[in-house]
Amino acid sequence: MNNVKDLNKWANAHSYFTLDLLRIALGVFLFVKGVKFITNIQYLVELISPIDKIGGGMFLVHYITPAHMIGGIMIAFGLLTRWAIIAQLPILMGAILVNFMGEMHTENLFLALGILAICLFFLVYGSGKHSADYYFKMSQ
Structure with missing residues (x-):
């Protein structure tokens, strides 16, 4: 628990507006991707078809879309x-x-790698000063 508090203190001391804009852009991108998946379920089913051989295809369809949105x-x-x-x-x-x-789509691969890198950054960095977490923490 102390590690998370230390990370939050460090992140709040080094908070930049551009990082908050990047976090907001990441959230909007994931929401739009979720909307794209929910409006075109067949596209999502085709994307996960290589993993569907393992099982749980319908679970994945019902997890990916709400998790993104x-x-x-x-x-x-x-x-x-x-x-x-x-x-x-x-x-x-x-x-x-x-x-x-499955079939290699390099643009999807690079997009997924980039979004994963940004998510890992915010996993360590946190939400920053311009966020609901910071607002609720300060209003206590």
């Missing part, structure tokens, strides 16, 4: 950012794995 909103507002990112990590690792198990 709800997690994207939470990340954009900075509400429970680390928890929302932890929910995104299996999806992003699966997106990378799909490219190696």
Whole structure:
């Protein structure tokens, strides 16, 4: 628990508005990706078809879309950012794995790697000063 508090203190001391804009952009991107998946379920089913051989295809369809939409909103507002990112990590690792198990789409692979790197950064950095977490913490 002290590690998280130390990370939050460090992040709040080194908070920059551009990092908050990057967090908001990440949240909006994940939300839009979730909306894209929910409006075109067949596209999502085709994307996860290489992993579907393992099993749990319908579970994945019903996990990916809400996790992107709800997690994207939470990340954009900075509400429970680390928890929302932890929910995104299996999806992003699966997106990378799909490219190696099925047909290789380099643009999707680089996009997934970039989003994974940004998520890992915010997993360590936290939500920053311009977030709902910081607001609620200061209003206590």
